[in-house]
Amino acid sequence: MKKIYTLLALIITANIFAQNIEFTKDNFKDNKDGLKEAKNNIDKGDELFALATVFYKQALDPYYLSAQKFNPNNALLNYKIGKCYLYSNYKLKSIPFLEKALQLNPAVDPQIHYLLGKAYHLNMEWDKAIKSFQTFQQTLKGEELALMMGEVNVHISQCLTGKEMVKNPVRVFIDNIGAEINSQFPDYSPVISADESVMLFTSRRTNSTGGKIDPQINENFEDIYISTRKDGKWSPAINMGSPINTDNHDANSGLSADGQKFLIYIGNNNGDLYESELKGDKWSKPDHMNKNINTSYHESSACYSPDGKSVYFVSDKPDGGLGDRDIYISNKDEKGKWGKATNLGPTINTQYGEEGVFIHPDGKTLYFSSQGHKSMGGYDIFKSVLNTETKVWSEPENIGYPVNTPDDDVFFVTSASGKHGYYASFNATGYGEKDIYMVTFLGLEKPMIQNNEDNLLASQAAPVKETVIAPVLEIKEAQLTILKGVITDYLTKQPLEAIIEIVDNLKNEVIASFTSNSSTGKYLVSLPAGRNYGIAVKKENYLFHSENFDIPKTAAYQEVVKDIALKNIAVGSKIILKNIFFDFDKATLRPESTNELERLTKLLNDIPTLKIEISGHTDSKGADEYNKSLSNNRAKAVLDYLVKAGISVGRLISIGFGEEQPIASNDTDEGRQLNRRTEFKILSK
C-alpha cells in the first residue's frame, strides 16, 4: 500500500511541472506556420549567439524572445535566453529562464548549474549560488575539472565574502548625477578635478566622432565628454571634439587635481595612453606617452599623482606582471620624461585583474578595482594607503557594499574631501545603459543619544538624570588642504598664466610646480597635511607673490580659496586704469576712483624704485588743443593724488596726449569710450 502512495505522489509531482517541448511538427500539428517562423527565429538567433557574447542582445531580441512566445517550454531555448540575459545589462532576468531550463531538462547543458550559480551570485542569493556552484563542481571531470575548479572556488569564496559584506553595509547615498551628464547610451568612467568642479567621462553615443560601430564589440565608438559644475549643478556635457576625440575609441582616464591635464586611452596599438593639457581654453593634441608606459600590450586606465610627478597606470604586459592586468607606477625624470615603470607589488596586484586606478589628492590613498583580494564578485573597488615613511602599501580594504556589488565595479574616483565618490553603474531606474552616479559617504552611523534617569536615592522622589554619551566618532576624512583660486593682473584684472611652485619649507625643496590656466587664471594645488608649505606664484615682469601654509598632520580637510593678483613691473608696459573717473568735461576725480588710486599708491609703495608716467587720453570729439589740455589736467590730477598720498614727485611724470594715441575707433560710442582713458607706463623699476 505504501508503495502505491509513493508512486501516486511521484506521478502527481511530475505532472505539476511542465514537460520539455521540442520544436517539432508532432508537437505543433495545428500551427505549422508558427512553428516554421519560430524555428527560423531560433536559427537567426543561433547565428548571433555563436558569434560572441556582445551579439547576445540581438540574438535575444527579437529572435529568441519571439520563439519563446510560440513555445515557452523548450529547455534549450530557455537556457539560451537565460544565458543571453546573463551577459546583458538585465542579468537578473536570466534567473527564471535558467531555472525553467533546468527544470525542463536537467541535462540541457553541462554549464547550467554554473550559469545559475553566477545568476544567483549576482542576485545576492548567496546560499543558492554556492549550492549551484558545488553541484556544478560535482559534474566536472578530468581536464575540465582541472580547468574550472579554481574559478568555481573563487566564485564560492566571493559568495561567502558577499554574504558577510551585505550584513554590514557602508552608509552611503547613491545618486544618479542627472540628465545633464547621463544619456540613454552607456556613460561611464568619470574622473573629476579635486574640487569636483570639472568632470570628464566616456560615453558611447550614436553621434560619436566618426559615427561608426566597433564590429569587435558591436557598440558605438567611445568619445570623451566634459561638464563643469557651478553652484552645485553640472553643466550639460559636451563632446570634447577634436583633437581629443578621434574615430577610434577615446576614453578618458586620469584628470589632474587642478583639472588642467588628463590622461587618455586610445584604442591604437592594442590600447595606449596619451596626455593632453589645457592651454587657455583649448586642449592640446593628445601626446603619446613614451615606451616606459606604452607597450604592445593593453595599457588602459591611468592617473596622475597630485604633484604631477608620477603616473599610476594599468597594463596587461607580461613583463614584470604578477597576473592578469597589474598597476604600475612611473616617475618623471629630471628632464620631465616618464621613467621606467615599476609594478606596485603583490600587496596591490594579484594573479587576477586589477583595473581603474585612482590616487586621491592626498597622494597616498590608492583606489583601484580588483578581481582578487576579498571581492564579493567580479571587480570590486579597494583602497590601500601608502605609508609615506616606509613606502609600504597597506593591505587593500574592500570599500564595501552597496558601492561594491557582485557585478564588476570599476573606475571609481573620489573628491579631495573624501566625502564623494563617482562611478558608473547600470540601474534599471537610470537614463539607459550605464549611468554615472555620485556616492556620498556618510561614515559610521552617528549614534543618537538617549537620556535616562533612575531613583538612585531612596529618600529622594526626584530621579537622578543620566545621559549615556556614545563614544566620540573617529572622523575619517581626508587630511589635506586644497588651495585654489584665480591669478590675475593686479590692475587690469585679466587672468594670468603664472607658475605656482610648492616648496617644502623644512627641506627647502620644490615639491611640485603647476601653471594657472591662461584663459581663466584658475589654479588648484593639493597640500597633504603634515608639512609647512611655501607657495610661490611667479610670472616674468610681475612682482613675486608668496603664501605660507603650515598644515599640521592632524589638520582636517579644508578648501582654501585664495585669489592672487600679481603686480606688473615690466619696463615700458602700459596699464589702463579702468576705474578712474572724472567729472564730465573736467579734471576733477570722482569719488569712485578711490579704490583704483589706492591700488596704484600701494603698488608704488610696494616697489619703491618704480617710476611711472601717467598719461591722459581723450576721444576725437572736440578741438585738439582743448583735448590735450583736458587730458593733461586729468593726468596731473592723478599725479597730485599720488603725491598727496606720499609718493615722491620725482618718481612720477604726467602727460596729456589728447586724442593722439587712440586704442580703438573714434567712429563708435564704444570705441570713443575706450579711447577716453587714463593709463600709466612703467619707466623704470
Add this chain to the structure above:
Amino acid sequence: MNIKKVLFVLFCSFATQNMINAQTDSIVKAKVLDDGSQDAEKFYNSGISNFANKNFNAALNDFNQAVTLKPDFERAYYNRGAVKFEMKDYNEAIADFDKALTINESADSYFSRGQAKYALNKKEEAMADYTKTTEVKADYAQAYYYRGGIKFENADYKSAIDDFTRAITIKPDYAYAYNDRGSAKRQLDDIKGAISDYNKALVANSELAFTYNNLASAKRKLGDLKGAISDYTEAINQKKDYYVAYNNRGSAKLDNGDYQGAVDDFTKAIQLKADYSFAFNNRAAAKYKLKDYKGSIDDCSKAIQINSSYGYSYLNRGIAKEMIRDNSGACADWIKAAELGVESAKNYTGDCK
C-alpha cells in the same frame, strides 16, 4: 480608648516627607505619658491625636496650649515643630526644635532640625545637625543615612558610602541604606558592588520598585541587557505607573536591538507622563533604527517643544534629518546642539556652510 498607653507615631509622616515609600525605620517614638494629671499634658496628648488625624491646625493649637501652660515642656515644643514641618512652615519648625534643644539636647531634636534645614536647602547646616545627632546618640542610624544622602548629592560618594555603611552596621536590615550605598558605588563606577548592594536591599525588602529599577540600570551598564529588561519589568509590575522604568526598559530594548519593543515602552512612558521629554527623545532614537526618520524627527521636535534647551534632542533631530537629505535642517540642528553645549555635535558641523 486607652490612648495614653498607645505609642504615638507622630514622626512617621514627618520623617518620610520626601520619601517615595513609607520609611518605617525613621520613626521617632513619642514618650509614653502617665495618666493626665496636668492640663498641659492633656493638650499635648490631644495634639498628638489631632496630628494623627491630620488636623494640623487643631494639633498646633493643642501644642500651643501645652507650652503656654508648661513653658519647659520640651516634647511639646518638639511636637509643635513636627506639626509646623508638616505644614511646610520650616523656619517656625526650626525655632521650635531650637527651643526644645535649649531645654534638653536630644538626638531627635537635632535630627528633626536637620530635616527642616534640608527642606530649606540648607544642606551644610542639615549635615551639621545630623553629625550632632550622632554625637548625642552614636547608634542613630537615620542620621548617618541622611547625612550620607547629602554627601551623595554633593558628589562625595566615598564619604557617602562610609555613612551608609555605618547606618547598615547599626541597622543590618536597612534596605534604603543598601540601595543608596549601591547608588554611590554605581556613581564611582563600581557597578558590581552596586549590584551586590541593590540585591541586599531587595533581600531586606523585596517591594522596592525603585531598587529593581536601579539594579536593572546597573545591569544595563554591564551590558547584561536581558537581566536589565527582566528587572525593569519587575519594577513596573510593582509600580504600574513607573514611567521612569518604562523609559529605561525601552532603552535596554533599544540597546538589545528590539526597536519596536523599545518604541512601545517609550510610548507607554509618554502615556503615563505626557510631558516626558526623555521618552520622546529616546523614542526618536528607536524610530531612527526602524528607519522611520520622519517619526524620529517628529519625536525630537516634541521633546524640544517640551524643553527648548534640550541639546541632545537637537543633535538627534539633526541625525534623522540627514537621512531624509535635509542637510541644511540637519546643520541648523547640530549648530544649535553645539550652542547648547553638546560637544559631539561639533563633529558633524564640519560640512555645514
